[in-house]
Amino acid sequence: MNTADGNSIRNILNSYSLTETKDWRKADIIFLVTCSIRQQAEDKVSGWGIKSQNKDFNDKTVILTGCMAQRYDRENNQISEKYKKTLLRKHPWITHIINIKEIDQLPKILNIDDSDQINTQSINYDINNKYQGLFSTSHGCDNFCSYCIVPYARGELINLPKKQILENINNFISNDGKIVTLLGQNVNSWEDESRNFIDLLKEVEKIDGEFWINFLSSHPKDFSNELIDLITTHEKFLKHCNIAVQSGSDRILNLMNRRYKAQTFIDICDQIKAKDPLFRITTDAIVGFPTETDDDFNKTINLVKKCEVEMVYIGKYSQRKGTVASKMTDNVSLSIKKKREKILRECVNEIRERKHKQLLNKSIPVLMIEPNKGISYYNHEVITEKKYKPGKIYNLEVNGYSRSGLKC
Ligand code: SF4
Incomplete structure (x- = not known):
């Protein structure tokens, strides 16, 4: 999501002929597109700012955006002004805080003259190569998983209109784009009026050209049979899906407020593999969630083995202030979290190597x-x-x- 947000900023500023530099010391304007998933991510930004401010900032404009830049006041459905003021007080080196949803206001905020605009096309290209495009389909999330700050940081789920998403993708394909990746915190819950995610995928599929489609990140509770049929049998879909399971233990899934059982994930994987045995499944998992026992953790290991999950984005649980889980006692020690992380990583590495080997000579x-x-x-x-x-x-x-x- 941050790469896609960074690309939106890049596209807007490029269209005003501003030049990008990778060396922030040479820049007049610095963007910090931040993550808030862990306290550590925020500490990194604060540390960088404190270290750099006196000697290198001079008259630079330093803009903070992304998850760290905002907390939603859900009652009044607006960005919390109090949080913004606290941030600016704590980090006086920041000159502007911008909600990523208001990124199209950038020229106004930066006082850039409209007559400087040389190109109004907005295409979401990947940062490294022109063949992979990332396309946001929504902002925010309403799932309230108990450990997650996103519903508070990014606010309620707002789906982008189908027309806008398709326009961006059409532009990308006509500029030789080859892999379309649809992005959302919970991408398969996308809706626009009476259209659902399957309808959106079918519309993308209809676009003329030789290209592949995939999407990130999927929630097991929204992974329908129709979606399984589509991605396994239609040619334009990459034969890979990241479906975030988080834990193999129903007790922990319940504490996480994930609203599905481990068996739901297993059934999805079984159905996918029955249609295409080579289809790759990857997932996200948290180790060391409050009260997670060896038995709970072993259920995660068993699930990963059973479903032949080829890669896991592992998060060692850490408390995020403001979430429901932060009121639970973080009773799994760091050394146990590290140990479980290592065991899970080794287990998945072994599966991945075995699956890679099966492809030899194919x-x-x-x-x-x-x-x-x-x-x-x-x-x-x-x-x-x-x-x-x-x-x-x-x-x-x-x-x-x-x-x-x-x-x-
Ligand atoms: S689905 Fe859960 S983990 Fe994912 S962004 Fe929403 S609240 Fe966070």
Whole structure:
């Protein structure tokens, strides 16, 4: 989400012919697109600001945006002014705090003259290559998982209109875009009037051109049979999905307020694999949630093994002030959290290596993004011996593998 937000900022400023520099010391305007998922992420931003402010900031404009920049006052359905004032008091080196939803106001905030605008097209290109596009479908979240700050930081779920999403994707495809990734905190709950996420995917699929579609991140409670049918049987969908399970223990899932049972996730995976055994499943999991026992943790391990999950984004639980879980005692020690993280990582690495090995000598479609580097139809990173034309899809034989990807 932050990469996509960063790209929106980039597109707006590029359209006013402002030049980007990667060295913030040379910049007149600095953007901090922040994360709030853990206290550590916020501390990093504060630490950077304190370290840099006296010697290097001079007259720079320092703009804070993203999750750390806002807390929603849900009662009055607006950004909390009190929180904003506290932030500015605590971090006097910040010159502006901007809600990411108001990013189109940037030229006004920065006093940029409208006549300087050279291009009004807004395309969400990925930061590194023009073939992968990230497209936000919504802001905020109403799920209130007990450990998560997003519903308070980003506010209520607001779905972007279908027309706007499709316009961006159309632009991207007509500019040689090849992988469309739809983004949302809970992407498969997207709706616009009477249209649901399946309708949106079908509309994207109808766009002319050779390209692949995927989406992040999926919540098991919203993963319908219709969605499974679509992604496993229609050609334009990448054969990979990240479905956030968080835990294999129903007791912990209940404490997390996730509103599904572990069996729901297992059933989704079984149905997907029955349709396409090569389909890759990855997930997110939290280890060391309050009261998590060895038995609860072993249920996560068993689930990952049963579903042959090939990668897990692991979060060691840490308290976030303002969430429901922050009122629970964080009673799992850091050393146990680290130990569980290591066990889970090793378990998944072993599954991934085994799954990669099964692809040896098989031919798979690969989209080249550099002469020797590509992305497979199953969303593996691929390194090739021979050089190929970037932007083209080739059928390549797998002749080697590592834990991180395939060699063709
Ligand atoms: S679905 Fe849960 S974890 Fe994901 S953003 Fe919403 S509240 Fe947070």
